[in-house]
Amino acid sequence: MRLIPAENQCEDASRKKEVVGLWFQLASCERSIEQRLRSHLSENFAVTLPQFEVLNELDRNGAPIVMSRLSEQLKVTGSNLTGVVDRLERKGFVKRFRSSSDRRIQRIGMTSTGRATYANIAADNVRWISRAFMGLTDKEIAQLRKLLLKVSLSVSKSLT
Numbered sequence: 001m002r003l004i005p006a007e008n009q010c011e012d013a014s015r016k017k018e019v020v021g022l023w024f025q026l027a028s029c030e031r032s033i034e035q036r037l038r039s040h041l042s043e044n045f046a047v048t049l050p051q052f053e054v055l056n057e058l059d060r061n062g063a064p065i066v067m068s069r070l071s072e073q074l075k076v077t078g079s080n081l082t083g084v085v086d087r088l089e090r091k092g093f094v095k096r097f098r099s100s101s102d103r104r105i106q107r108i109g110m111t112s113t114g115r116a117t118y119a120n121i122a123a124d125n126v127r128w129i130s131r132a133f134m135g136l137t138d139k140e141i142a143q144l145r146k147l148l149l150k151v152s153l154s155v156s157k158s159l160t
Helices: 006-045 049-061 067-074 078-090 112-132 138-158
Strands: 094-098 106-110
Touching (some): 049 106, 106 112
């Protein structure tokens, strides 16, 4: 067992307290933005954040996608995704396509109504997010992105 000098232990404890505080601050900031975005999407477009995320993923994919792959990409369970897709289908935003060779396989694709709705929401989302970060300069945004990437890489490396 390696002994750590008392002065280093104090510095280590202080650093741990500081990074835990930073983590809570990041989590609080993310929750605040997400809560406001959820309200904005609901009030202005009558969609939930999970519905918007599904539409975004379908748009990004560009073609109908198998439910299981969509579930993996969104990092949600199949049962959660099924409910979201059901509601999007009732709104006319998505359509299910069954495989002719295997009826268990379903592909999900956007309808023309879904594509038009998503385009409006996505354009608004860009404006909304831009306003959320208007208190930062371009330089600060670049610094923050760099720092968050560094944290992400550190998490990937140290917590695996």
